[in-house]
Amino acid sequence: MVQKKVLKVALLGLGTVGTGVYKVLRNQETEMMHKLGCEVKIVKILVRNLEKAAKKVEDSSILTNDWESIVSDPQIDLVIELMGGLSPAKEYITQALEAGKHVVTANKDLVAVAGKELLDTAQEHKVDFLFEAAVAGGIPIIRPLKQCLAGNHITEVMGIVNGTTNFILTKMTQEGMEFQEALDLATELGYAEADPTADIEGLDAGRKVAILASVAFHSRVVFGDVAIEGITKITATDIRYAKEMGCTIKLLGVTRNTEDGIEAYVNPMLIPSDHPLASVNDSYNAVFVHGDAVEDAMFFGRGAGELPTASAVVGDVFDIARNIQFNCCTRISCTCYKDFPIKKMxxxxxxxxxxxxxxxxxxxxxxxxxxxxxxxxxxxxxxxxxxxxxxxxxxxxxxxxxxxxxxxxxxxxxxxxxxxxxxxxxxxxxxx
Amino acid sequence: MVQKKVLKVALLGLGTVGTGVYKVLRNQETEMMHKLGCEVKIVKILVRNLEKAAKKVEDSSILTNDWESIVSDPQIDLVIELMGGLSPAKEYITQALEAGKHVVTANKDLVAVAGKELLDTAQEHKVDFLFEAAVAGGIPIIRPLKQCLAGNHITEVMGIVNGTTNFILTKMTQEGMEFQEALDLATELGYAEADPTADIEGLDAGRKVAILASVAFHSRVVFGDVAIEGITKITATDIRYAKEMGCTIKLLGVTRNTEDGIEAYVNPMLIPSDHPLASVNDSYNAVFVHGDAVEDAMFFGRGAGELPTASAVVGDVFDIARNIQFNCCTRISCTCYKDFPIKKMxxxxxxxxxxxxxxxxxxxxxxxxxxxxxxxxxxxxxxxxxxxxxxxxxxxxxxxxxxxxxxxxxxxxxxxxxxxxxxxxxxxxxxx
CATH class of the missing domain: 3.30.70.260 (ACT domain)
Incomplete structure (x- = not known):
């Protein structure tokens, strides 16, 4: 057992989730030594606007806008990437891994297109690359699939993996709103971003489906493999008709491992109102898994938000801290050892x-x-x-x-x- | 990385879950090398009746009724205990751990009273002792609490953790049956054992609550700490009245970490019919977790049964296989580093x-x-x-x-x- 007493961490980005991670790590200060046998300490935070960020942290001397000062610092063991987007996130993560630093990310856009490449780079440099927060926010799903359910042949993973659209559909269902009215409300309440395209067109859900499929079926599925349709055309009329037929309309991400290949798609679907997913409302997410041994299992919770997403990020950071203590990094890395074809829609x-x-x-x-x-x-x-x-x-x-x-x-x-x-x-x- | 190519396993007991583990390990034969870098092979099965057991396995030469031949065999790396009950399960597990063998168990009776002692023995001999299957069958909950949600202060864990009583209450709710009628049906369908006491009196749920509380709050809670009440006094009248008040009656296990100590109890409770647990029916289980970061999360699935429980057992076995490969056993062992008082009911x-x-x-x-x-x-x-x-x-x-x-x-x-x-x-x- 390596007795490393302080694990030094750099945070990239201090937006919603970054601030959440900062808070959660502080809340765990007195617990860490007992839980992990070491302390996890944020020593640098990369931000764009130093002045704005200074208001969010106690010691503003840890703020920097210079990536070089992080990647070249041999004292930094782990980088938490929370900037989002493809670039420069990908370059930063790659450089961090190449410099022998472990990386934790919540970046679904990136993992859904470059997951394999990044996991390979991590493996090559014997460091960990974890991304529990990239799918369904605070809900534990990647680790349960890779570990708890490892004794299964998983045949299906499906669920509600976008909170914004679930909020909109819930309002349309419960209050008879039309799409635009519900979207306006979601924007007003902060559930939808200024540009809601990635959510309402199903792109965000599609990225999560790609990641879930890759992990569940041990075969790489990327964003471009997922057939995607959003909820912009859903009307209150269809929701009412669905209800008359005993169904609820939900934006579902579905991926199946079938004999002739992997199916992966996102689209608004009718599901029976007595299905457990039908009562997953507002901004909640839920993921259903079917395996040959476990049968049906469901994981439910907050799919986004400052602290729930930070919960998943910090779970990954703590896991790496334990790996470092026990000198067993890359204990679980890329699990895509198969190569199934993707079925056409x-x-x-x-x-x-x-x-x-x-x-x-x-x-x-x-x-x-x-x-x-x-x-x-x-x-x-x-x-x-x-x-x-x-x-x-x-x-x-x-x-x-x-x-x-x-x-x-x-x-x-x-x-x-x-x-x-x-x-x-x-x-x-x-x-x- | 230790290149151990075959992990040799002994199974204690070939009842429902034992048979399930046997099947699940066979179903994973072609996957293991890819997933784990080694093969997991059952080399001995301890049974009472050799003749009866012979019908369940392909090669009956691995059957034995001699525990000594297992514990003294230095070739055996891991023991899976599925006999249930306190004795001789406790003696066997202790001897196995002392002999340097890892142990996986589904034995809630034992873990709920002697968990600390067994974890300490494992730690002392640098081997793993895992028990995911002891709580809520196939549902991943122990590992999510210890790893994925490690960044949280968990304040409450509650849920439906006994399938037999949930089946009975579902029948009483949906079909207006009285308790005895529903119990008879459960017995007929194999959901209740010949002696249903442990289920209907809430003892089985109480054991699971003790284990969940210990893991979630990092403070030991044993079976005797849990205030327990069963469902034998519930009548169709109360279920009807509850319904009139917008509630459903469920046997809930509840444990809370409060400022003045830990609360832990099992009893039939009214919950609002729109609560996600209210629609968890039949023999399904579901566990709700509240943490300061993740907020609410729920884990739902099969709480018992041959293959679902085996799914959890094999998840643990595979985790140990990975630990052995990476020489990091006891990476996560006992996490009870606190000592909170237990509140009186x-x-x-x-x-x-x-x-x-x-x-x-x-x-x-x-x-x-x-x-x-x-x-x-x-x-x-x-x-x-x-x-x-x-x-x-x-x-x-x-x-x-x-x-x-x-x-x-x-x-x-x-x-x-x-x-x-x-x-x-x-x-x-x-x-x-």
Whole structure:
């Protein structure tokens, strides 16, 4: 056992999560020696604006805007990267690893595209690279997958991994708001960023799905492999219709390890209202895991926020502190020892919800059902909702579990029907 | 890195969980080398009945009924104890640890009373002693508490940690069954054992609460410290009344780290029906954790069963395999470095539900409220349900959050009232 009494840490970034990490480490000061056998001390913080940052820390002499002074300091054992974005985060992390420093990050954008490269660099330099906070904030999920559930063949990981969109959908569901109104409220309350694109278009969730899939299936999945659709087209009408059918609409990230490859997608889906995920509301996140031994397990909690995300970061830092004490760094590093193909979205199987406006005349339903039949799409439910004042009937179709490609072909033909005015919504229905 | 290519394991017991571990290790055969850098091989299985056991394994030559042949075999690195009960499990585990063998167990009875002693013995002999499967079956909870959430001061752990009683209460809630009927069904379906005492009286849940409290609060809590009440007195009437008040009755294990000591108890409680635990049904378990950084987190899954429990056992075995490879055993051992007092149940604060039968005459309510007032018990709700055919009125009282001792004194006086025929139910109401 190496008796290192102080683990010296540099923090990159002092935004929301950075400030959280600073606070959590202070709150743990009296515990560390007992928990870890050493002290963890922030000795430098890289910030852009020294003056602004000075208000957030007790000793402003640890602030710097000079990365070189951190990476070249042999006293610094560990770097916590919380700047976000691809660059210069990637360069900084790479340089830190190459300098023999351990790295902890919450940067999902980066891990979802360059996880393998960074883990390889860490391995090469015999240091740890951990990223529990990159997925689902404070919720323990990476370590449970890599350790607690290591005795399983995981076949599915799915869940709600974006708090902003879950808040918006919750408001739409519970209070009948339309999308824009709910987004405005989320912005007002600080749940949505000034530019909400990454959240509402599903990109943020897609990054997390890529990371979860890689860890769960031991096979690399990157951001570009994930088929992504956001929630901007969801209307209060669809949420109401879903409710009438005993379902709730959630933005789900789904990844499955199937015989012919890995499926990975993010999109708004109908799930039965008695499914545990249906009652995960507001900005909460939850991840469902199915394994051949554990069956179903779910992990629920705060998917973002200052202290919850810092909880995950500090858990990683403490783990590395223990590894250093026991001289066993890289004990668990990259676990992608397989190389499965990624399935195209058109080859996945789902049940679908289609809402359209058509002329209210007999014959339309016959045309629709004919197109579906010709494309191997069997229908599970078809409801003519009502005739609108404009003389158009609203029709909702729920299909059985069918191939996406076949369904999309059918939809293409339906769009061309003269009597079909408009396809108002096309959603998937979650089925196990 | 120690290049040990085969980790040799002895299994003690080939009952439900033992058979599960056997299967899960076989299912992981092709994965192990990649995941762990070594193979994990069961080389001996201790059983009582060799003939019966022979039907469950491929190679019956690994079966033995001779413990000595296992503990004295220097080739065996790790012992998985799945016999259950205190003796001889404790002696076997102690001897194995003293012989330098790592031990994994699912034995909550033992860990809840002798956890510290066994962890100390392991530490002394520089071997690992892990018990993830002892709490909530397949659900990862011990490792998340010790690692992922290590940056938190955990203030509360509570949840549904017994599947049998949760199945019974679910049937009573959803189908209006009385306790005995639901217990009979649980027995018929294999959810309850022939002697269901440990489950229905809350003892099994109490053991898990002791272990969870010790791990979460870094301070030893043993089985005898937990105040325990089972579900045998719950009636369909109370479940119905609870529902009318927007609540569900669940057998909850609760432990809190408060300023004046640790609270630890198991009892049937009313929780709001919109609380995530209220929809954890059938034999599922779920554990809620509150920490100063992570806020609320919940872990949900199968709390028992062949393969789910084996999932947790094998997770521990794989962790030890990694520790052996990296020569870092005891990296995380006993984490009880504090010594908090245990609070008496009478000093805890809760809200209470009291149902009683009294003479249907004016004056009774006045007598009741006077006694409550004299004992510092303030009432939040009082409902006279109806007059029964026997001329007795049924009264339900919900108190505010009050001291248990004060409430129990009030109840003692109420019992003595001439006009009170019977106290039919006394339950606690979960409040954060």
């Amino acid at each position: 058109e080859d996945t199987y789902n049940s679908y919800y289609l809402r359209l406006q058509a002329e209210d005349r007999c014959g339309v339903l016959a045309e629709l059902t004919k197109i579906f039949a010709e494309n191997q799409v069997s229908i599970s439910e078809i409801v003519q909702k009502k005739t609108r004042s404009n003389g158009l009937a609203e029709i909702v179709v729920i299909t059985s579990r069918v191939r996406e490609g076949d369904f999309q072909t059918a939809v293409k033909f339906i769009r061309e029907l003269k009597r079909v005015e408009k396809i108002s919504a096309l959603l998937r229905v979650y089925q196990k | 009478e000093d805890t604060y809760n809200s209470y539900y009291l149902r009683l039968q009294a003479e249907d005459r004016c004056g009774v309510l006045a007598e009741l409220t006077k006694i409550f007032a004299e004992n510092q018990v303030s009432i939040s709700e009082i409902v006279q349900k109806k007059t029964r055919s026997n001329g007795l009125a049924e009264i339900v009282v919900i108190t505010s959050r009050v001291r248990e001792g004060d409430f129990q004194t009030a109840v003692k006086f109420i019992r003595e009232l001439k006009r009170v025929e019977k106290i039919s139910a006394l339950l606690r109401v979960y409040q954060k």
